[in-house]
Amino acid sequence: xxxxxxxxxAYNEEERIVPTLxxxxxYYEAQDYPYDVTIVSDGSVDRTNEIVExxxxxxxxxxxxxxxxxxxxxxxxxxxxxxxxxxxxLFCDADLATPQEETERxxxxxxxxxxxxxxxxxxxxxxxxxxxxxYRELLGRMFNRAVQTLAxxxxxxxxxxxxxxxxxxxxxxxxxxxxxxxxxxxxxxxVARDLGYRIDEVPIRWFHREGSKVxxxxxxxxxxxxxxxxxxxxKRSRLQPRVQEAE
Numbered sequence: 001x002x003x004x005x006x007x008x009x010a011y012n013e014e015e016r017i018v019p020t021l022x023x024x025x026x027y028y029e030a031q032d033y034p035y036d037v038t039i040v041s042d043g044s045v046d047r048t049n050e051i052v053e054x055x056x057x058x059x060x061x062x063x064x065x066x067x068x069x070x071x072x073x074x075x076x077x078x079x080x081x082x083x084x085x086x087x088x089x090l091f092c093d094a095d096l097a098t099p100q101e102e103t104e105r106x107x108x109x110x111x112x113x114x115x116x117x118x119x120x121x122x123x124x125x126x127x128x129x130x131x132x133x134x135y136r137e138l139l140g141r142m143f144n145r146a147v148q149t150l151a152x153x154x155x156x157x158x159x160x161x162x163x164x165x166x167x168x169x170x171x172x173x174x175x176x177x178x179x180x181x182x183x184x185x186x187x188x189x190x191v192a193r194d195l196g197y198r199i200d201e202v203p204i205r206w207f208h209r210e211g212s213k214v215x216x217x218x219x220x221x222x223x224x225x226x227x228x229x230x231x232x233x234x235k236r237s238r239l240q241p242r243v244q245e246a247e
Contacts, residue, residue, distance in 0.1 A: 004028075004103075005086030006037045009076035010094045014047040020094055021055045021062065027100040028061075037062045039094075040080040043070030074177070074184025081165070081174045089170040093161035102204045106164040115169040115197035118155075118189070119162035125203035146224065150231045151190050156201060158186040169197050178242050183226035187238075194235050 052064040109117040
């Protein structure tokens with residue numbers, strides 16, 4: 001079985017990082033494949049780093065990758081993925097809205113030939129065991145319509161925080177990604193499609209968790225603007241390697 005690297009972006013997650021770490025450890029220790037977990041602390045100013053550092057002492061398959069200042073979720077995911085050692089790379093949100101058991105569903109698609117497998121909430125086979133508030137779900141559907149119209153036709157859910165990549169695809173895609181904020185999800189999938197990688201959408205179980213870092217009135221317009229810019233730049237520009245950012 002291939003080595004799986006799990007990347008978890010985190011920003012000021014002191015209130016829920018302990019159960020997240022425990023859940024990750026319990027689940028992956030029970031699997032028959034090697035793994036490692038990287039918590040990428042994106043400029044956290046609470047006790048997130050302290051808590052993870054304490055956990056890592058007794059859990060050598062875990063590590064903390066921390067930096068300052070806060071750069072954005074896209075930066076954190078990109079940094080974690082580009083430094084990942086595994087043959088497969090999964091990133092998941094720190095709230096574990098998608099239970100780790102769903103890893104196996106994504107792995108089935110990778111083993112069947114997909115280069116990228118992504119959790120997708122709108123698929124009829126998915127189970128949304130606790131839904132988002134109505135207004136967030138409605139705005140999410142409207143945003144996805146815009147993404148499909150402007151960028152990635154045929155993908156129902158670009159923003160779910162549960163995606164797995166082969167090592168080759170991960171390094172190839174994220175070496176070209178440039179967005180530091182929440183638009184990184186659709187940018188990565190646009191680049192993946194530009195490069196000709198096979199992307200499979202996978203039905204999942206999902207629970208809405210309170211405490212999202214996305215502020216709709218602030219981040220929604222930014223994401224739409226990023227979407228337009230990516231479309232206008234064209235394929236050739238999107239595939240240009242990113243200039244290495246300073247540590």
